[in-house]
Amino acid sequence: MHRSLIASFALYSAALLLTLFTLAPLVWLVLMSISSPNDLTSVPLNWWPTEVDLSRYGHLVDLNNGAGHRFLAALRNSLLTAGGATLIALIVAVPAAYAFSRRGASLALLFVFLATIMMPPITYVLPLYEIFGGLGALNKTTTLIIVYSAMLLPFATWLMKSNIDVLPVEIEQAAFMEGASTAFTLRRVVLPLALPAIAATCMLSFLVAWDEFFYALIFTSDLSAKTLPVAIADFSAGRVTDYGVIASVGVLATLPPAILAICFQRFIVSGLAAGSVKG
Amino acid sequence: MSAISRSREKWVLLFPAILVLSLITVLPFLQTVWTSFTDAEITAREQQVNWIGLENYIWALTDPDFLEALGRTMYFTAVSVGLEGVLGIAVALLLNQKFRGRWFLRVIIILPWAVPTIVNAVAWRLIYHPDYGALNSLLLQLGFIDSYTSWLGDPDRALNMVILADVWKNFPLVAYIALAAMQTIPGDLLKAAAIEGAGAWKRFRSITLPWIIGPMLVVLILRTIEAFRVFDIIYVMTRGGPSDGTKTASFYVYQEYFSYLRSGSGASYAVVVAGISAVLILAYYAGIRRDQRGA
Numbered sequence: 001m002h003r004s005l006i007a008s009f010a011l012y013s014a015a016l017l018l019t020l021f022t023l024a025p026l027v028w029l030v031l032m033s034i035s036s037p038n039d040l041t042s043v044p045l046n047w048w049p050t051e052v053d054l055s056r057y058g059h060l061v062d063l064n065n066g067a068g069h070r071f072l073a074a075l076r077n078s079l080l081t082a083g084g085a086t087l088i089a090l091i092v093a094v095p096a097a098y099a100f101s102r103r104g105a106s107l108a109l110l111f112v113f114l115a116t117i118m119m120p121p122i123t124y125v126l127p128l129y130e131i132f133g134g135l136g137a138l139n140k141t142t143t144l145i146i147v148y149s150a151m152l153l154p155f156a157t158w159l160m161k162s163n164i165d166v167l168p169v170e171i172e173q174a175a176f177m178e179g180a181s182t183a184f185t186l187r188r189v190v191l192p193l194a195l196p197a198i199a200a201t202c203m204l205s206f207l208v209a210w211d212e213f214f215y216a217l218i219f220t221s222d223l224s225a226k227t228l229p230v231a232i233a234d235f236s237a238g239r240v241t242d243y244g245v246i247a248s249v250g251v252l253a254t255l256p257p258a259i260l261a262i263c264f265q266r267f268i269v270s271g272l273a274a275g276s277v278k279g
Numbered sequence: 280m281s282a283i284s285r286s287r288e289k290w291v292l293l294f295p296a297i298l299v300l301s302l303i304t305v306l307p308f309l310q311t312v313w314t315s316f317t318d319a320e321i322t323a324r325e326q327q328v329n330w331i332g333l334e335n336y337i338w339a340l341t342d343p344d345f346l347e348a349l350g351r352t353m354y355f356t357a358v359s360v361g362l363e364g365v366l367g368i369a370v371a372l373l374l375n376q377k378f379r380g381r382w383f384l385r386v387i388i389i390l391p392w393a394v395p396t397i398v399n400a401v402a403w404r405l406i407y408h409p410d411y412g413a414l415n416s417l418l419l420q421l422g423f424i425d426s427y428t429s430w431l432g433d434p435d436r437a438l439n440m441v442i443l444a445d446v447w448k449n450f451p452l453v454a455y456i457a458l459a460a461m462q463t464i465p466g467d468l469l470k471a472a473a474i475e476g477a478g479a480w481k482r483f484r485s486i487t488l489p490w491i492i493g494p495m496l497v498v499l500i501l502r503t504i505e506a507f508r509v510f511d512i513i514y515v516m517t518r519g520g521p522s523d524g525t526k527t528a529s530f531y532v533y534q535e536y537f538s539y540l541r542s543g544s545g546a547s548y549a550v551v552v553a554g555i556s557a558v559l560i561l562a563y564y565a566g567i568r569r570d571q572r573g574a
Contacts, residue, residue, distance in 0.1 A: 026390060026394070029398075041410075043410075044416040047416075099292035099293045104285075105292075113300060119557075120549075122510070123553040147303055153296055214510055233514065247405065254398050260393070
């Protein structure tokens with residue numbers, strides 16, 4: 001079908017508009033991070049940096065710099081928290097997913113699992129705060145890992161279940177015929193076949209944990225456990241006079257998820273579609 | 280394997296998951312419900328906790344500030360999700376056309392989704408900055424405003440500005456789901472309709488929209504559940520201000536707990552919020568059922 005000139009014009013205008021709307025805030029964040037403080041406080045703004053200033057990034061990766069020390073500590077905590085929680089969630093989710101997929105566990109139970117993460121965290125936070133406080137476990141990475149693994153678990157179970165559903169059941173049956181135990185079959189037969197699904201589930205879980213703010217805000221209080229989102233909120237609430245510093249922290253925190261999202265787009269989009277649409 | 284041992288094995292496989300979720304979600308929830316019937320406070324000293332029945336709830340449901348916060352949350356939710364739905368479908372319609380550079384747009388659309396919520400909030404706060412913000416500068420240079428404006432400083436406008444930031448981050452998910460659904464429409468169907476003289480709007484109304492409505496409903500209810508508990512973006516952009524103009528329900532409960540240290544009354548607010556969320560969650564499952572029957 002041929003498009004009229006007007007239709008083509010409208011189409012490309014819309015595409016251009018969408019590109020601007022999507023990219024402008026991001027491009028501006030990057031520009032802010034490399035503009036001099038003078039450019040950022042001129043009225044009206046100096047949109048294009050008079051000279052590229054990379055010193056903020058230099059400071060942020062320097063342990064001896066105050067801001068760098070805070071940033072690197074938060075980065076370490078975020079990596080440990082998100083990584084640890086993803087690992088535990090997967091270890092717990094895979095057997096559960098197998099029970100739902102192959103052992104006839106009721107789907108109503110899976111819906112209850114999922115309902116627990118759809119509830120606002122505000123309904124859980126105070127008892128958890130008091131329990132962890134009583135145990136002297138506040139402000140610890142381990143505590144966040146435990147809470148996050150519960151937060152990731154239902155979604156991970158759901159994703160793994162829908163992926164195990166489509167694996168050929170014959171191979172497992174053959175293994176059982178040979179007298180293999182369920183644990184053995186799960187480890188040696190199901191896991192290798194489900195490897196791509198596990199990778200996708202890990203990635204999505206990691207991104208969710210990387211993004212989490214509410215529990216981290218309440219359960220952590222200093223550099224020993226604060227994660228990046230909390231550190232960034234601190235940076236932006238503090239008396240930072242140079243907005244470029246805040247922007248550069250934002251850029252660095254966005255890079256890992258942005259790179260994963262671009263590289264594994266197909267994975268992520270189908271995972272999200274499965275997560276939000278399929279029952 | 281016998282049926283009994285298979286059944287026992289099922290529970291062994293499920294046990295770790297049930298244990299984790301019980302300890303971190305179910306039991307704390309029950310504790311919150313119990314606390315909501317008491318006058319408990321957050322304090323370091325010994326305190327006598329008294330059972331006070333429905334008093335907290337009577338207080339909560341007649342507290343105009345809390346009801347306003349609930350109303351504000353519903354406004355935030357309805358407008359954000361509504362805009363995300365419209366924008367998401369519009370973007371999907373665009374990305375479903377053939378044009379040069381389409382692959383590029385399809386790739387970059389995921390970027391707002393990948394930006395962490397807190398970074399999104401911080402970035403938009405800088406964009407809206409009253410003295411040095413990009414929005415002020417842009418609108419001034421284009422001649423739309425005469426002087427810089429405090430976008431987040433006006434109680435009537437602040438919430439809408441937060442909504443814009445939220446829509447920017449969340450429309451990609453809706454757009455991808457809409458696009459995935461549109462790609463399953465048989466091309467012949469649309470072609471036949473076009474040959475029979477149905478215009479673009481008519482084709483959208485009577486073919487595309489009914490085809491994608493199931494998945495759209497599900498993703499929009501899911502977004503509704505998420506938007507209803509909005510906290511992070513409010514915390515960073517406005518802290519509920521100015522003059523409570525952006526104080527949403529989650530933020531309200533947060534303050535009741537951690538600023539005023541009233542755990543009993545805070546818990547009753549939390550239970551009310553949880554009740555509304557529960558209704559939304561049930562709607563979500565009903566939506567999935569409907570979607571699957573339709574498919």
